[in-house]
Amino acid sequence: MAEPERLIEVHIVTPDGLIYSHFGRILNIRAIDGQREILYNHLPILTPLSIGDVKVTRSQANNGVVDHIAISGGYVEFSDNVATIIADTAERARNIDVSRAEAAKARAEKRMQEAREKHDQQSFDRAEIALRRAVNRIDVYNRR
Structure with a gap:
């Protein structure tokens, strides 16, 4: 058995x-x-x-x-x-809205660029975390 x-x-x-x-x-x-x-x-x-x-x-x-x-x-x-x-x-x-995640990724990249131009490290760090979260959601969606 x-x-x-x-x-x-x-x-x-x-x-x-x-x-x-x-x-x-x-x-x-x-x-x-x-x-x-x-x-x-x-x-x-x-x-x-x-x-x-x-x-x-x-x-x-x-x-x-x-x-x-x-x-x-x-x-x-x-x-x-x-x-x-x-x-x-x-x-x-299976519940990830990939188009929403891609829009969040684009927003985060834009905020990172703006923060870099203004030399605003705190805003850059927050945008970088938002970017990591969005990329993670996209990657997990693609692994399903």
Whole structure:
């Protein structure tokens, strides 16, 4: 008899509520200090996350489908085979409005150029973060 599949629970929460909740075999995240892969019985961790793509490889019963979720940073807490990601924003790839993301990218690039011309570092930094978020959303949409 085959051994039961070892799965972890993955929950992604934003101020708007629960965005994602499924079981998976593998959770891939981008922590501020690099890529992390979390599997069943991983040691407990609490770590800050960067703007990036959260990838959840689902169970073999789901044909190992990979769900992609764009997040704008946050934290992940993992213990007892439950991963909870708390993010300012999170969007599943299938829910991303790519034309809106591309418009946000264009606006951010324009604001960066204006800030560069005015030597306004604070505005430049804010626009650069907006650009990273928009590019991330576009990339996650294209991976679906």
